[in-house]
Ligand SMILES: Cc1cc2nc3c(=O)[nH]c(=O)nc-3n(C[C@H](O)[C@H](O)[C@H](O)COP(=O)(O)O)c2cc1C
């Protein structure tokens with residue numbers, strides 16, 4: 113076994129690679145060999161450190177020195193000074209923007225504090241199919257503490273004091289919801305876990321159930337104890353087979369240990385959990401529709417009030433919470449409300465899990481304290497925009513949310529700020545768009561989803577969204593008019609005001625937010641017949657540049673609709689009224705004589 | 710499984726499991742026991758984590774390397790799936806990305822057997838509640 117004394121880790125992420133990290137590695141190795149250190153120091157490439165703004169990055173282990181903006185020429189100094197003489201190269205250290213001090217040990221860098229895993233604490237750490245591993249990480253201790261030491265009211269107070277708000281989208285204070293359900297008199301009550309997760313691109317809840325199912329089971333039992341329920345139901349979409357399987361295994365293990373069932377921990381408290389499978393309809397994530405679906409009825413929402421807390425499953429008081437909301441509960445009770453409420457912003461406590469997707473380098477699952485800015489999420493954690501392209505917009509809140517511009521990059525993420533910015537937290541999908549994305553088409557994409565998923569019960573949502581979609585379709589086809597923008601806004605507001613459930617009430621948000629933030633792009637479509645991002649096919653025009661055309665006839669022979677005419681060895685010509693914008697000529701031309709405009 | 714009847718029982722199990730893990734870490738032959746965790750959430754499995762896990766189990770057994778291979782949930786680095794975390798005794802855990810069969814072979818030959826890092830280490834970028 114070679115026993116290296118030191119490791120040099122060089123970021124091999126796309127951003128740093130583009131900034132010569134290959135050269136740096138070569139140069140470092142040359143100097144290490146030159147000075148005969150090859151048996152003591154090893155140089156390796158790593159994945160993205162997620163600090164691309166300051167790349168390329170070189171980290172020295174074991175002392176955790178973190179060098180930023182390293183150039184190939186710096187290699188000599190790093191090797192001679194740091195590796196040989198043990199003196200870190202001061203000028204390459206990261207300087208804290210606030211204290212203006214150089215930080216040598218990266219553990220002290222803010223950047224390492226960007227992600228904090230509370231709901232995901234066990235995901236990727238324990239074996240989800242082993243209840244013992246969960247127990248070894250304080251699993252079921254919170255349940256034990258509540259049953260043994262706290263009354264339901266004391267437990268609810270702890271949750272209220274923590275400031276935890278629902279992670280399923282609405283952000284309703286969890287402790288308050290529990291209290292309301294507790295205070296309704298009834299012979300029977302239910303705890304429901306909402307694992308429908310219908311947002312396109314979202315997979316936070318799935319990951320929690322796949323990686324740490326016991327945390328949800330424990331929290332549901334605690335909720336049952338607090339509100340006075342003996343039965344819990346997990347509503348999960350059938351498209352999540354692995355999550356369902358792991359949940360079933362976990363439920364069986366909990367039963368075998370007697371942590372579910374009768375007389376739990378000898379306290380006389382009984383609790384059982386069942387699984388209900390959903391067919392994967394977005395509207396079934398709405399709590400009243402979800403309850404109807406569990407009752408065997410059509411998954412259609414009904415008017416609130418009565419809220420499920422008063423009259424829910426089978427007409428009994430029912431407490432519905434999201435998977436991630438539940439996953440926070442055991443930690444809050446183990447570590448205390450005051451520990452939790454120190455994290456986050458004034459009105460949004462704790463952390464939020466996001467599924468980062470779209471044109472971003474580090475697609476994945478992240479968990480950040482509330483109050484982290486979008487810039488930190490996208491550039492520091494997400495590793496920036498793919499292929500070095502420019503950032504255009506970030507979509508939060510899925511089909512109910514909005515698209516934010518770069519002006520909002522420094523907005524701290526919390527429930528209230530996102531709403532103020534014209535979007536919403538939603539369940540945690542976060543889709544990043546670059547300069548090649550057409551915002552009108554994006555709005556159209558989300559509306560298509562809504563149209564597909566609307567249950568059709570009320571007309572503003574069923575018909576109104578259809579009309580919205582038609583107008584957008586016209587605009588992207590080049591048949592839009594400037595008045596359409598006003599019509600879109602008017603109709604959107606009517607749909608928002610008059611729809612029955614949250615789906616309809618929020619469905620025009622992508623349209624409204626793109627009009628608000630990207631009006632010039634809409635105007636370019638309707639007034640100039642142009643799609644600035646070059647996405648709307650109908651608005652593209654293929655033209656032959658006469659000077660470059662050699663008259664080879666290749667395009668003429670390949671055009672499927674015969675829109676190209678011209679004599680051999682003479683410049684050709686495209687008849688725009690026949691062209692179907694398939695782009696074949698553009699691909700075939702060997703002389704770059706075809707232009708897209 | 711015996712039932713857990715009291716909070717004291719629960720604590721006892723916790724201690725037992727923790728000491729079992731400790732034992733694994735501080736065993737008589739620490740240089741021989743290696744822990745491998747394969748990220749087996751939907752994202753990992755879709756990228757081939759099952760094959761990767763099977764490869765580790767088979768290969769480590771065949772080469773008579775004393776190791777525990779377990780599955781775990783999503784580590785969050787979905788762009789680099791399959792991801793595998795390897796903990797050599799007495800060392801910090803190291804996460805590798807894009808672990809297909811070839812990479813797994815390299816991890817066993819170079820990192821597990823010789824203790825040399827290889828390209829493709831994924832820096833851990835989050836804090837946990839224990840920090
Ligand atoms: C159209 C629509 C879809 C929803 N989908 C989900 C979902 O997939 N998961 C979820 O937890 N909440 C969803 N909700 C919110 C639920 O109605 C409910 O507010 C939530 O489950 C309550 O849990 P919480 O307080 O823990 O957030 C949706 C709401 C609407 C209007």
Ligand code: SF4
Nearest residue numbers: 568569570573613616
């Ligand atoms: S708003 Fe849409 S989804 Fe909601 S009840 Fe009305 S038609 Fe159904």
